[in-house]
Amino acid sequence: MAPSRPGVNSIKAEDFDLNATLSCGQVFRWRIHDGRWYGLIDNAAIRIRQIGKRIEYSSSRPIEPERIRGYFNLGVDLDGILKSIDKDKHIHKAISGFRGLRIIRQEPAECLISYILSSNNNIPRINTLIERMSACFGERNEKLNGVSFHTFPTLKRLSSECEDGLKACGAGFRVPYVKETARKVSSEKGFFDRLKGLGYEAAKESLIGLKGVGDKIADCVLLFSLGKNEAFPVDVWIKRAVDEFYFKGKKSTLRDCASFGREHFGEYAGYAQEYLYCYIRSQKFQ
């Protein structure tokens, strides 16, 4: 495959929906502007759009097309995955509504910190918080088409930053979580690679050992950055969906929903989670 050059690159993307993938809440920093998405991959600013079965992108620094494919998980057999989770009428409708949604392979460190910041917080506020922290502590400022993108701060930087700096960004009570977890993770070389090598349960246990990381955030990190597709993160939206579609008004706990999701949908429960998330939110916001 030809290496990326300055200007516009085009790559094939079958069974893919860029909009669904970037607006389903799995990743925080992508923004749409004039029909194109802007974000960062490997600390390069990217502008990207979909035209039929191709995606067109340009970047602030050269990026291999293979890397773009990897980031959007275009190599996995989405059709096979969707067939495996298509077990009832509810998920079936969710799949038909958002077909082409793929789970992104995020940077683990950024994913972990971002989801720590998400706890007991609302989405618009999480977004501005992440942008402020990147503007303050990101190492680089990538420019593309006159727009600047601050890279996400490294764990080392976050762990050495004084509390006041993080507090000023609006992180509130999450400041000690961020600092302590950043310190602990960056002190072990290859922490995330080690977790990738573990099974779902063992990797989850390691994550839950970190400050500010509980069941839900651990599942997000496992699913969105460590390739554990059986993870089924249960946030308030997924709880609403599972209660409404599968538990029919019965009282349930977050644990009930999570274990139901993993057992009902199986090996690729994480994909079911994302489709349900989009589906239930589209119902409430219509």
Place this chain on the structure above:
DNA sequence: CAGGTC
């Protein structure tokens, strides 16, 4: 109250 956690 809000993509939970301690």
Place this chain on the structure above:
DNA sequence: ACTGG
């Protein structure tokens, strides 16, 4: 608990 869409 922080804090503001």
